[in-house]
């Protein structure tokens with residue numbers, strides 16, 4: 001049983017004395033009956049036999065007449081000589097957690113008790129309340145400012161000004177997709193060959209691999225289990241002997257250990273079974289893509305490529321066309337914009353024509369009256 005010597009603080013001069021001292025070594029005042037013994041968390045064990053037996057003697061008693069702290073071995077008060085009787089106050093041992101006996105821990109515990117019974121808010125809490133209020137107010141103000149800036153930006157983005165727009169060009173691109181009728185070589189699995197195919201050759205080829213269950217096997221596997229491994233004694237608290245000394249309190253608990261065990265697991269075995277099918281190589285006549293004939297320009301005279309399609313050897317398979325009107329604010333910043341036009345629409349406009357548009361707060365073209373819902377982008 002580990003024994004430690006505690007300390008106590010003199011009520012009058014506040015100096016710290018050893019647990020064994022019955023009077024303050026600095027001012028000589030006797031240890032109060034309300035003395036609070038404390039123990040540093042890292043206190044060294046007592047090795048001295050005499051001190052250990054002093055610790056084990058038991059809690060002190062307090063003289064009824066003069067209040068002197070007397071050790072359990074005394075039968076008479078060392079202050080006034082009165083005999084030890086059952087009327088004298090007997091201190092009682094107390095057990096707490098290992099680290100609950102330092103002077104700091106005792107102070108915290110006392111503060112906790114005081115707070116529980118005191119209706120008065122401590123000063124520190126008042127200060128922190130003020131701090132919280134200050135932070136809340138600051139956050140609120142910043143929030144309001146942010147919302148304000150956002151509202152102003154929202155308002156500005158709704159502003160628009162009429163502007164005269166001048167057309168500076170038309171960017172166009174026209175494309176014709178062509179196909180040609182050709183004899184091509186293709187391959188296909190049995191049952192998937194087109195009717196007009198002229199088979200040239202065939203071969204047995206791997207189509208896919210099936211995984212077929214093919215029995216089971218036993219696989220040993222290891223696992224760990226926690227099993228009890230007897231009991232152990234451990235320090236679960238510390239007792240104030242109420243005579244200036246402290247002692248470790250021991251408890252008992254079950255010890256556990258990990259044991260590695262083996263068990264068998266059944267696993268299905270799969271077999272790879274290749275499946276072969278006949279693959280045919282054949283010739284077939286069909287229309288295949290022959291590329292695009294594309295023309296483009298930057299004027300109001302879009303053209304299609306000159307294509308000769310006889311529909312026997314060559315044919316058209318589709319046309320696409322794209323038009324962008326190029327324009328800028330007349331008399332404004334020389335910033336150019338591209339406005340997407342539909343194929344039905346481009347012929348309604350001509351070079352240097354003036355249109356009516358809207359400019360936003362930041363000077364960007366946002367709409368053109370003559371082209372509702374136009375897709376407008378700044379030209380790079």
Ligand SMILES: [Zn+2]
Pocket residue numbers: 010011012013014015024025026027028029
């Ligand atoms: Zn003192």
Ligand SMILES: [Zn+2]
Pocket residue numbers: 063064065066067068077078079080081082
């Ligand atoms: Zn006495």
